[in-house]
Amino acid sequence: MIDQHDNQHAEDNGSANPPESPENQQESPKPRSRGIYLLPNLFTTGALFSGFYAVVAGMNGDFASASIAIFVAMVLDGLDGRVARMTNTSSAFGAEYDSLSDMVSFGVAPALVSFSWVLSSAGKFGWFAAFIYVAGAALRLARFNTQIGSVDKRYFIGLPSPAAAAAVAGLVWASVEFDLDVTGYAYLIAVYVALVGVLMVSNVLYYSFKDVDPKGKIPFMILLAIVLVVGVISISPPIILWLLILGYSLSGPILWLVRKRKTRA
Numbered sequence: 648m649i650d651q652h653d654n655q656h657a658e659d660n661g662s663a664n665p666p667e668s669p670e671n672q673q674e675s676p677k678p679r680s681r682g683i684y685l686l687p688n689l690f691t692t693g694a695l696f697s698g699f700y701a702v703v704a705g706m707n708g709d710f711a712s713a714s715i716a717i718f719v720a721m722v723l724d725g726l727d728g729r730v731a732r733m734t735n736t737s738s739a740f741g742a743e744y745d746s747l748s749d750m751v752s753f754g755v756a757p758a759l760v761s762f763s764w765v766l767s768s769a770g771k772f773g774w775f776a777a778f779i780y781v782a783g784a785a786l787r788l789a790r791f792n793t794q795i796g797s798v799d800k801r802y803f804i805g806l807p808s809p810a811a812a813a814a815v816a817g818l819v820w821a822s823v824e825f826d827l828d829v830t831g832y833a834y835l836i837a838v839y840v841a842l843v844g845v846l847m848v849s850n851v852l853y854y855s856f857k858d859v860d861p862k863g864k865i866p867f868m869i870l871l872a873i874v875l876v877v878g879v880i881s882i883s884p885p886i887i888l889w890l891l892i893l894g895y896s897l898s899g900p901i902l903w904l905v906r907k908r909k910t911r912a
Contacts, residue, residue, distance in 0.1 A: 684736035690727035691741065691748050694720040698752025701816075705760035713760045714820035718888065720752035721809040746788050753812035754784030761840050764819050769833040776837035776844075780815070783844030784808050790848070803853040806846040806896055810853075814843050814896050817889025824885040843896065851899035 697720035704713035727745060731737045758777040766773030787808050794804065806814075818839070822829050829836060880887045 683740050684731070684734075684738055686734060687727045687731035687736050687741050688744060690723050690730060691745050694723035694727065694752050695748040697723065698748065698756040701752070701756040702759050705756070705763045708763070710760060710764050710819050710823045713756075714816040714823070714885075717752065717756055717760070717812050717816035718820075720756075721813055724749060724752065724809055742792070746792060749788055749808055750785060753808040754781050754788070757812040757815040758784075758840070760819060761815050761836070764823075765829050765833050766837050766840065768830055769837045772834060773837050776841040779841040780811075780844035783847040784811065787811075787847035800857045801855055803855050805849050805851060806843070806853060806899060807855075808847060810892055810895055811843045811847050813888070813892040815840055817885065817892050821885040821889045824883075846896060846899070849899075851903050853895070853899045 697716045701713040701716035701720070704710070704716060724745070727741075731741055758781045761780075762774060762777045766777055769776070787805055790805070791803075818836070821827075880891075
C-alpha cells in the first residue's frame with residue numbers, strides 16, 4: 648500500500664511538472680524590446696508641444712503666436728515621417744504617437760484657437776462649427792490609419808489634417824496681422840471652419856507629394872520656382888501661406904469637378 652501510494656504520488660508530481668524538452672524551450676516567445684526610436688519621436692514630441700502651445704496661446708488671446716505654432720507643428724509633422732523612413736526607424740509605436748499628436752495639433756488646437764478668436768461670438772453655431780472640425784479631424788485620422796498600405800500613395804483621400812489646420816490657422820494669422828475686425832463675419836467664418844472639417848472626411852483626392860524623391864535630381868526650373876515661392880512668402884508670410892494652403896484645399900474639389908465633367912463627356 649505504501650509503495651503504491653508513493654508511486655502514485657510520484658506520478659502525480661511528474662504529470663504536474665513535466666520536464667521541458669528542447670522543442671518546448673525553442674517555442675517560447677522572445678521578450679519584446681521595450682525601447683523606442685529617439686529621433687523621429689523627438690520631432691513628433693515637438694509637434695505635440697507646438698499644438699499644446701497653440702491652445703494655451705489662443706486661450707490667452709495671443710492668436711498670432713497660436714497660429715504660428717500650428718504651422719510649426721505642421722513642419723515638424725512632415726519631418727518625423729520622412730526622418731523615420733530615411734533612418735529606417737519606423738515603428739508601430741511611432742505611428743500611434745504621431746496620430747495622437749496630430750489630433751492635438753491639427754484637430755483640437757485649430758478648433759479652440761478659432762473659437763477663442765471669433766467663433767464664440769456666433770453662439771451655439773460657433774461651437775457647433777468648431778465641433779464639426781474636431782470630429783472631421785478625428786474621423787480623418789482614424790480612416791487614414793485603417794487605409795495605410797491599401798490606397799495609392801500619390802493621393803490623400805480627403806483633405807490632410809495638417810493642411811486643414813493650416814487653412815484655419817492661416818486665416819486667423821492673416822486677420823490678426825492686418826488687425827481686421829472680423830466680428831461681423833463670425834457666422835461666415837464658422838461655415839468656413841465647418842467646411843474645412845467636412846473636406847477632411849470627404850472622398851476628394853489630394854496630391855500627397857510622396858512620390859517626390861528629395862534625394863533625386865530635379866530640373867533647374869523647378870529649383871528656380873522654389874526660390875521664387877520662398878521669396879514671395881517672405882513678403883507677407885500670413886497672407887501668402889494662407890493663400891497657398893487655401894489653393895491646395897480647393898484643388899481637390901476643383902479636380903474632382905473636372906474629372907466628373909470628363910466622365911460625363
